Amino acid sequence: MATKVGGETGKHPVDTSKKHILEAVDKSLKHLQTDYIDLYYTHFDDEKTPVEETLEAYNEIIKAGKVRYIAASNISPERLEASFAASEKYNLPKYQALQPHYNLVEREGYESNYAALAENYELTVFPYWSLASGFLTGKYRSEEDLNKSVRGDSVKKYLDQKGLAVLKALDQVSNKHNTSQATVSLAWLMAQPHIGAPIASATSEKQLKTIFEAPKLTLDKEDLDALDQASK
Template identity: 70%
Template sequence: MEKVTIGNTDIAVARFNLGGNVFGWTLDEKQSFELLDAYTESGFDFIDTADMYSHWANGGVGGQSETIIGKWLKGRGNRDKVVIATKVGGPTGVNEINTSRKHILESVDKSLRRLQTDYIDLYYTHYDDEKTPIEETLAAYDELIRAGKVRYIAASNISPDRLRESLKVAEENNLPKYQALQPLYNLVERKGYETDYAPIVAEHGLTVFPYYALASGFLTGKYRSEEDFNKSPRGQGAANYLNEQGLKVLHALDKVAEKHQTVPATVALAWLSAQPHIGGPIASATSKEQLKEILSSTSLQLDSADLDLLDTASK
């Protein structure tokens, strides 16, 4: 199993990050356990969640995903065999976006209790409130690292300016530095990451784990008409991509998938993994069949003709 080292850390992970947003939302506890078992039995080890998953989607307070993962970790006794990433700062039913020291210190203890562990491998700033001083946020993470509650930190929804400033402040003040970035990036959402974030990533050696890697399921190819959006609870999220550009990308995915005797989702994820500085895409699955398809992306080698075709169609 090929592994990638996250930033300047001692953590190496298989090149696929399983999204835990569906645990407690579209999957119940039993189904979640089955999926987590299948994932780790396939040799993979990197699980992504957040304190706001999963009932935040329905106006709840979140925490369900972490709770399910925690029960699974305890039941399987495999904490030392998996890398857990979770997040802080995002909006829930009881909190607005908040990256203050107080909120971070309170939230980490809640996440640790739900996860039934005494440490988090990678702790993300999920959203940036853009008003808490950067030094305060990083100093809070420093406290957590010194206490052994967090190993390393990373960033997700943070503006390019605040990300650049955070990296600068960390270096100048000997504070923890973000080691990874979790941005929105996929074949139909390229410009924001490639224009604004890729230069920062290259300069600071960050490892990138893109979310919405399948564009809310659009890149699976199952949403090709208005009627298709009723196929799943997440269907409406794919509606933004059903346009001339999106259909062009699907056509290219179909061609490459046919060539390699696979499916569009596998090709879309393999394309992401082939991009510079990408540690692996984040994607979730709601069945073992879906999981098998997306995990097969790690062994699909796209050639230059495939990459050129997808590159042209998605620009």
Template identity: 65%
Template sequence: MKKIKIQHTDLEIAPINFGGNVFGWTLDEQKSFEILDKFVGAGFNFIDTADTYSWWVNGKGGQSEEIIGKWLKNRGNRNDIVLATKVGSETKEHGFDISRKHILKSADESLQRLGVDQIDLYYTHFDDNVTPVEETLSAYDELIKAGKVRFIAASNISPERLIESFDSAEKNGLPRYVALQPHYNLVERSRFENDYAPIAETYGLSVFPYWSLAAGFLTGKYRTEADFDNTARGGGIKKYFDDKGKRVLKALDMVAEKYDTKQATVALAWLLAKPLVTAPIVSATSASQLETLFAAPKLPLDAEDIGLLNEASK
């Protein structure tokens, strides 16, 4: 499979980023190993997790990193994987925190759980909006110089603080973010396209959208009010079942039928057709779901398809 280089790095990835939030939550260790084996076996190599996954299970998190770490050790394939994790998220034990003290402590804990010497891509997961950006970047600088982190990236940071981070990095000779992980999909477009896309273009950021399938809404399996009541995620995605959401589902149906493929495959292919998007983040809990993801990079949507999806999702 053709690999893509993450901007400003020597990291080469296949164009789907597996979201490890399911490890230790909806997938136990054995099932996680099976999914990871299939993902890598199909030629993909980019795995995303966070120090707090899955805090909603035990109040602390760390399960996802531990499972990935055991898998890497068992399979002996660390050098074949581009590994991303994050710092700064809120848990029951602490609030959002990107202070130097928290970053340095959390990085060591993540390295221990993952069983690795170095994190390829280390994200600011959430901004605490208090810590000076120079302090945060200086902490990352320490980690990079110590060989514990290779490159840094940003997720839930305001456009203003993101730009301030780039200014501080240039002014103070500190590491700069090389990638952005925004909330972006067919039913969540405006925030990224209006506020973040110009920043990504200006600073040459690779873009890895999270919730690429809108927590499952864009798979097309939710078609009636009752469908949302029969799933744990129903309450969170029912908001999408409005006029726009229904238009998007109809457009996905049309394109999926045209290519004899799944709606989720089309939704991911739409993201991949965006010039700024490098690799959507998406999870799977079964072999059939994985096949849906694997098909997306092979689906070349034409201008008519993209126009139809763009119009429906306006």
């Protein structure tokens, strides 16, 4: 079981202070009706609380048995490295996992700024928005398609030369393996270094099956090369 602390811009104040974390974890335990949380994420970083203060809070709730491991989501590379340095210096808990924005049409941010950190600190990576708000399912291919769901505005930016090239490559690979574009997209993520599992949601049994098929699909070098070339 995993959940987050630190707030989300526009919904809750971003706060990674010790006081906030100690209060928030008890609320989460009550809300989730559980005795402990397996993986507790720093959702957003307020970038003003000293990283050692945040880690001290985690140390306290881990010792209390409320949390088993900690992870990071929207934290800058600099603050993430500072957190590992503080963990080492003060013998505090270390982040075990990373949840970045990463998929076939959003590669630059993670690969340029976080992939080396995942390698260096042996982080397990759980990418969010793995299907780019549904774009990588192949559902949206024109301006007219944007009206198919409330997510249309979110995927409009992908309807460019690169995005359409990715869809073309997904079509080719999915036809080759007699599967869906979404399954191929998730399988591509799972083939990347340090990926534990992509995060994807389902609103129907059909979509759930698409997710379940991804771990069973092994993409060969030809598949990976085609997807890499289209998405870079």
